Amino acid sequence: MTYQAQDAEGIVVLVTRRGTEDANGDYVTLGEGEAHCRRRKWSLICRWLRVVLLCVFLCAAAAPLVIFVGPLIIRKVVVPVLNWETRTFSRPILVLLLFASIAMFPTILLPSSPCMWIAGMTFGYGYGFLLIMAGSLIGMSLPFFVGSFFRRDLHRWLEKWPKKAAIVRLACEGDWFHQFRAVVLLRISPFPYLIFNYAAVAANIKYGPYISGSAIGTVHEIFITIYRLVNSSCFEVLNKLL
Numbered sequence: 028m029t030y031q032a033q034d035a036e037g038i039v040v041l042v043t044r045r046g047t048e049d050a051n052g053d054y055v056t057l058g059e060g061e062a063h064c065r066r067r068k069w070s071l072i073c074r075w076l077r078v079v080l081l082c083v084f085l086c087a088a089a090a091p092l093v094i095f096v097g098p099l100i101i102r103k104v105v106v107p108v109l110n111w112e113t114r115t116f117s118r119p120i121l122v123l124l125l126f127a128s129i130a131m132f133p134t135i136l137l138p139s140s141p142c143m144w145i146a147g148m149t150f151g152y153g154y155g156f157l158l159i160m161a162g163s164l165i166g167m168s169l170p171f172f173v174g175s176f177f178r179r180d181l182h183r184w185l186e187k188w189p190k191k192a193a194i195v196r197l198a199c200e201g202d203w204f205h206q207f208r209a210v211v212l213l214r215i216s217p218f219p220y221l222i223f224n225y226a227a228v229a230a231n232i233k234y235g236p237y238i239s240g241s242a243i244g245t246v247h248e249i250f251i252t253i254y255r256l257v258n259s260s261c262f263e264v265l266n267k268l269l
Contacts, residue, residue, distance in 0.1 A: 129162030170224035214244025
């Protein structure tokens with residue numbers, strides 16, 4: 028027989044009696060649940076703060092590389108490739124090649140940034156942005172679907188980087204909107220782009236918030252890439268070289 032009794036301090040006592048045996052009962056304090064929720068909330072906030080601080084630190088560390096190494100790569104790699112492509116292929120064929128490269132390279136863990144640079148310099152803001160965005164959406168979707176067939180292997184692979192695994196697992200907690208916000212934050216952060224494409228599968232993130240958050244989180248990067256190439260001094264050097 029089970030019944031509830033309430034003492035003067037507002038504590039609910041669940042007393043269970045079986046036959047004629049004596050029982051002390053199980054005491055449950057209502058305030059303990061609220062305290063547990065508060066501790067869980069603060070723990071989640073602290074973890075997200077650590078993620079944000081890590082992202083800021085990585086951005087600060089990556090800034091010198093982008094400023095000093097980026098123009099060198101453009102002069103030594105992008106410009107020769109661009110010259111070769113414009114001399115060899117017609118414009119429609121070049122569109123197909125760039126689109127296929129941007130879409131397929133992330134699946135085989137190859138960076139597609141040089142192809143994005145070439146697309147931005149060749150087709151400018153309008154068509155260049157549409158070309159890069161369409162290819163990037165496919166390039167982020169293919170690893171997600173391919174990785175779903177190797178989920179167990181990805182789990183073991185992700186365990187090799189426990190810190191990155193902990194960050195990705197934060198994204199799978201909560202509802203659709205929580206996952207969407209987490210994916211946007213991870214796309215904006217310097218978290219490795221190619222790794223996250225497959226790590227999202229291992230973290231059990233749904234495809235809807237994954238692709239939506241990825242699209243929103245990469246728009247700024249595409250615009251910045253095209254803007255820097257078209258309007259920076261590097262582009263003046265490119266015009267002279269071309």
